Amino acid sequence: MVEALNKFQLIGQEQTRRYWETLIGSGRFGHAHILSGHSGVGKDALAFFIAAALNCKADTKKPCGNCISCRQFLNLENQALQLIFALPRRSANQTDPFTGIKEKEMILINEELAKKAAWPYYHLQIDAANDIRIAGIRKLRKDIYLAIDPGTTRVIIILRAHKMNMEAANALLKILEEPPAGTIFLLTTEYADRLPDTIRSRCALHHVPDLNWKLIREDLLQKKGVDPVQAEICARMSMGDLAAAHGYAEQDNTFWLDRIRATLNTLAKEDFVSVHKQVLLLADKEEQTDDSRQQFLSLLILFFRDVALKVKMGETVLWATQSQQMNKLFPNCDSQGAIKAIERTKNALERKVHLQLALTALFFELRKHLRR
Ligand SMILES: [Zn+2]
Secondary structure (H helix, E strand, O other): OHHHHHHHOOOOOHHHHHHHHHHHHHOOOOOEEEEEOOOOOOHHHHHHHHHHHHHOOOOOOOOOOOOHHHHHHHOOOOOOEEEEOOEOOOOOOOOOOOOOOOHHHHHHHHHHHHHHHHOOOOOOOOOOOOEEOHHHHHHHHHHOOOOOOOOOOEEEEEOOHHHEOHHHHHHHHHHHHOOOOOEEEEEEEOOHHHOOHHHHOOOEEEEOOOOOHHHHHHHHHHHHOOOHHHHHHHHHHOOOOHHHHHHHOOOOOOHHHHHHHHHHHHHHOOOHHHHHHHHHHHHOOOOOOHHHHHHHHHHHHHHHHHHHOOOOEOOEOOOHHHHHHHHHHOOOOOHHHHHHHHHHHHHHHHOOOOHHHHHHHHHHHHHHHHOO
């Protein structure tokens, strides 16, 4: 089982997995399901896992990851699998979503699919693929009646299903109302509430919970070979999103720790000049990008969260000593207030406010929360 899990690369989600194993084993399995949850928690990985389990040739412990069917699912090439995802609109053809897509573009799309097969947490990056349109669903309506091996379950997986436009959703609804026997639909989405009620009412809704950051850290240590500090920063900044964590790990984030420590020293002092200096460093448009400032603020939130939880040495490699010092220096620190202030600033920065003013205001507000 562990070996099969390694092959399907499904991280964590043990309860969810057991639930599905029981559901599949029971045989009382509805034909349409929505897997909803935050970005990067493994909804697609779970969908591929379920699809393979439904078609695995092994007697027990499905999916085995070894039989011919499983191996094909691992390559996303099983004939029982139909993947629907957003494609660029290249023609007004209403029955084939691939019409008008040039050969070069098709090669890129296939490369993206190969990346998805290699790592199911990967987000497909296809230029101008803004929505899932009716052509894709109409094609599905034809393909769904093509013969497949007897005894197999046809699985239609719609990735980021909320990208379906209204026309496509209505066309899908017709299939959902009367699907051919032996067909299962799995819709994955971060925004189940954006799906029309008519679709949702015909599907069982399953929530895929957030990933614990420690699992993400382990994955980064194993797969990306980063050092423990970098692994923890990326894992925690990702807020449960494995794909985002892998993205963060592409660059060095450890230098932020020094900046956070400098900021904390500044906050501890009654010194306007040092506040001003920190603000200038952060507002510097040559040195910082909008993303890097957001990253810094996210880390600062993590710090205050750890202070609030009185996180001890050994539980974090990031700032165990600093957070303990903070607890000693400012025993009445209002961490929740500090976190709210940082979140407000994060939102404000997205609206392009005056950087220096917003950051100065934040630093003075943080000070107030420290010395409550
Ligand atoms: Zn198998």
